[in-house]
Amino acid sequence: MGVVFLSSYASLIFAGDLGQYLSDGIVVALISGVIMAVVVALMSSYPGSVAFPQDIGAAIFGLIAVEISGVAATETAFPTIVALLMISSLAMGVVCLAMGYFRLGRLIRFIPFPVIAGFMAAIGWLLLGGAISLMTGVTLGVGTFPALVTAPSLSNLLPGLAFGVVAIVVVRRIRHALTFPALMIGALVIFYVAVAVTGIGLSEASDRGWLLGPFPEDGPGLSIVASQIVDADWKIVIAQLPTVGTILIVSIIGLLLNASAIELTVRRDIDINRELRTAGLANILATPGGGMVGFHYLSLSALSHRMGGRTQIVGLVTAGIFALALIIGTSALSNLPKFVLGGLIAYLGFEFLLEWLVASRKRISRFEYLIVVLIFAVSISAGYLEGIGVGILASAVLFIFEYSRIRVVKHALSGAALHSNVDRRDHISDRLGVIGDQIYILKLQGFIFFGTATRLIGRVRTRLSGDRATLKFLLLDFRQVSGIDSSAVLSFKKLQQMSEKEGFSIVFACLSPGLVAKLRANDLMETDQGGIRLIDDFDQALEWCENQILDADGTDRHGRAETLIEYMAGKLPAHLDVAKLEYFLERLPIEKGRYLMRQADDSGSLYFVESGKLAVTIEGEGGAQMRIRSVNHGTVGEVGMYVGVPRTASISAEEDSTVYRLVREDLERMEREEPELASAFHKFIARRLAQRLADTTEVLREVLD
DSSP: OHHHHHHHHHHHHSOGGGGGGHHHHHHHHHHHHHHHHHHHHHHOSSTTOOEEEOHHHHHHHHHHHHHHHHHSOHHHHHHHHHHHHHHHHHHHHHHHHHHHHTTOGGGGGGSOHHHHHHHHHHHHHHHHHHHHHHHHSOOOSGGGHHHHTSHHHHHHHHHHHHHHHHHHHHHHHOOOTTHHHHHHHHHHHHHHHHHHHHTOHHHHHHHTTOBSOOOOTTOOGGGOOGGGGGGSOHHHHHHTHHHHHHHHHHHHHHHHHHHHHHHHHHTSOOOHHHHHHHHHHHHHHHGGGTOOOEEEOHHHHHHHHHTTOOSHHHHHHHHHHHHHHHHHOGGGGTTSBHHHHHHHHHHHHHHHIIIIIIGGGGTSOHHHHHHHHHHHHHHHHTOHHHHHHHHHHHHHHHHHHHHHTSOSEEEEEETTTOOOSEEOOHHHHHHHHHHGGGEEEEEEEEEEOHHHHHHHHHHHHHHHHSSSOOOOEEEEEEEEEEEEOHHHHHHHHHHHHHHHHHTOEEEEESOOHHHHHHHHHTTOSOOTTSSEEEESOHHHHHHHHHHHHHHHHTOOSSOSOOOHHHHHHTTSOTTSOGGGGGGGOEEEEEOTTOEEEOTTOOOOEEEEEEEEEEEEEEEOGGGOEEEEEEESSEEESHHHHHHTOOOSSEEEEEEEEEEEEEEHHHHHHHHHHOHHHHHHHHHHHHHHHHHHHHHHHHHHHHHHO
16 A cells, blocks of 8 residues: 555656656655655654655645646756755754754644644645546646546546545445555456456557556666756756745644544554654655655554554565565556556545545534635635635634633622621621722633733723722732733723723732733833732732722721620620620730641631731642631631531731630530520521621622623
């Protein structure tokens, strides 16, 4: 199969007026095949890999060859094509080695699928056109249609297209490793039997153009080496370098796709970067022999895997067969019927078109499929470089359009619903529920660019134009923002101008150092007028906003200091003697910075805060801490004590504080000695926990709205 594939690829390049060089082209392909098969067999991370020159490069080189045959002198045409083959092979090798060395194999994941699909579909059309040209000698085009429907052309064309269609149907229905080889052998048998039965004979079949040969007797054979390119027309070579660049791009994409597909087929990890280096070395070593861009062959690597050939022997034997074909000579291939080679290429073209142009419609959106069709149309009408440019541009536009539809605002909340994790006295919390709507909280996410930043500004405008309370503080939470571009920074500049006009302040919370640098570079920073403020912690930023509106409202944030008994007297039934609580409690002074409890400690007590301020923090790996609550009154540690689980957080004194400790044994003693007081105390704890749950539910309701 490899020999037939390589012969067909050479036939794509050396067709029409270049047919006299076909045997030389087959030699070039076979030399490249020997070298690539050996190198990949010995160096690939999957030993059963099969590699040799590929249809993608051959199909595009067919176009180059047509152009060269029209402008180059007869004696320079072949050396010029070989020079371009060698340059493309050398360039492929160098680029692949560099990509493998710098571990850039992952780049395949960044190529948009519509771009890949459009290119591959265009390759399918090019293969189909090459198959038609091989079988009829007529280049596919609108103006050449009359020449294709003549009797001689149809006698070559129809059997080949029929073979390609039959191969598509049979291979897709009968998924067996030997299906395609059986089809090829069957087609050859049918042809030779038909020639024998009808009495036409091979000589007459050759005269009718049905056979690949005859080849010239004085071909260069194994003497094709780099020294022969001195006769190339270098002006033509230089003019064709952009097309060589196209071959390079498409071949690298094909290599990465094939390596990924082989990994899935054989169900084992493959080092993509190693495969890049392997293919790079193989192409470089193949360059002196004439060079023809090649890499891992997906279908035959999968075929050998299904047949049990999963060692280096597969590639080495393949190379041996190619070498044997070189020794025997191309004359053995001259009697191959063109319709088999043309049908093989047509089959590959049909596969590309069906896979990338037809089947892809079900896997992508309508707009993405339009990009596939656009790239396909531009590539086959204007050229592959133009198709690449149009594809990248269209994908970029689609990306911007689609990404701008992603919600940059994950949650929009009001300060009336979401409070900071500061345990405030009841009347202060109630007041925040009334005036907290002056704080507008936007939790942002993803990468912010001009499209999403515009939607963010639209959110703020909608808030300003509504019938809610006057906006005083816009709090932007950047915890889940991965980055912003320069255009988005300019949008934040517009937001600053809006805040100055409307009289509200902007608070940026949880900015990374990189984001801070970008904002400061555009004069977005803390100002004397307080229009912009940067605060590292979101909870502290929200607390600062709350303090500002409470002070402006005239609400005393601190209030009169209460003793524990005074505080509890307002929480328990009036007929109870609350002073008895002191019999069960232990008073503890806590200095600033001292820990009251550590995360994961045993929990057998809870604490009442009488004065001062405590910080409740969660400790992560590496000693990182996050404040989840700030307490200046009430209780802490009740969850661990009641549920009996280790401490879920650490608690330390933010300032000198006074607390009362209630241990589990004293609570049980209270239940025995003062059952009514204990019952009231349990209800107090239940109400406190229920209130926290209600506050959380309110926040969730805001999020869902």
